[in-house]
Amino acid sequence: MVGRPRKIGPRGKSGRLLQTYVNPRAQVASQPHRKGVLDYLRELPEASTNLGRMMLNHVLTPAQHAAGERYCELYKAFLRAIHCSSPDPSAMDYTPRIAGKGAGIPDSAARKATREYTDAFNAIQIVRWQIVVMHHAVHDQPIADFADREALACGLDRLVKHFGIDAGLQITTNAKYRIQQCAPAREIAAGFVASVSP
Numbered sequence: 001m002v003g004r005p006r007k008i009g010p011r012g013k014s015g016r017l018l019q020t021y022v023n024p025r026a027q028v029a030s031q032p033h034r035k036g037v038l039d040y041l042r043e044l045p046e047a048s049t050n051l052g053r054m055m056l057n058h059v060l061t062p063a064q065h066a067a068g069e070r071y072c073e074l075y076k077a078f079l080r081a082i083h084c085s086s087p088d089p090s091a092m093d094y095t096p097r098i099a100g101k102g103a104g105i106p107d108s109a110a111r112k113a114t115r116e117y118t119d120a121f122n123a124i125q126i127v128r129w130q131i132v133v134m135h136h137a138v139h140d141q142p143i144a145d146f147a148d149r150e151a152l153a154c155g156l157d158r159l160v161k162h163f164g165i166d167a168g169l170q171i172t173t174n175a176k177y178r179i180q181q182c183a184p185a186r187e188i189a190a191g192f193v194a195s196v197s198p
Helices: 024-029 050-056 062-081 109-124 127-138 146-162 187-190
Strands: 173-174
Touching: 050 127, 062 109, 062 127, 062 146, 109 127, 109 146, 127 146, 146 187
Parallel strands: none
Antiparallel strands: none
16 A cells, blocks of 8 residues: 555545544543543633642632732733743743833833832741742642642632732633632631622
């Protein structure tokens, strides 16, 4: 036989292979790192990170998750301001660089990014909490033990207060996915109050 082997699959009248439809949502939900949350929450963008999965599993509140994401953005902006590479090696950083003289951006932007990150870093206050927030909110490391989880929650609570985020923040994407409805009784007893709507 000469040439490449014939591809197996259904063919149309022209002899060409028929395109099989792949549901993008099902493809996203089947990713291995999203298996840690309930089936109907795996399609949500929050399920792509460890911090987001902790929120979907009600280990963290939506306000703490928002504070962690904001802190991560400030840290990345700070790194760009001092001409450092992105802390996420898995992808190229296409975000606009807000650096100093080298990038042609005013130094005021670099000073602002540095000041905002420094203020947020100092708002956490306790060194242990600063380290844990850096590991899990910025570098997206999984939680190792209960002590780290408590330290992360305490550090993120400081950031919630610093950023002025409403501590009672609730996240609803649409009628099909209501995160508030997923809190079991033990999480409500632990302080995560979920509003269940019919």
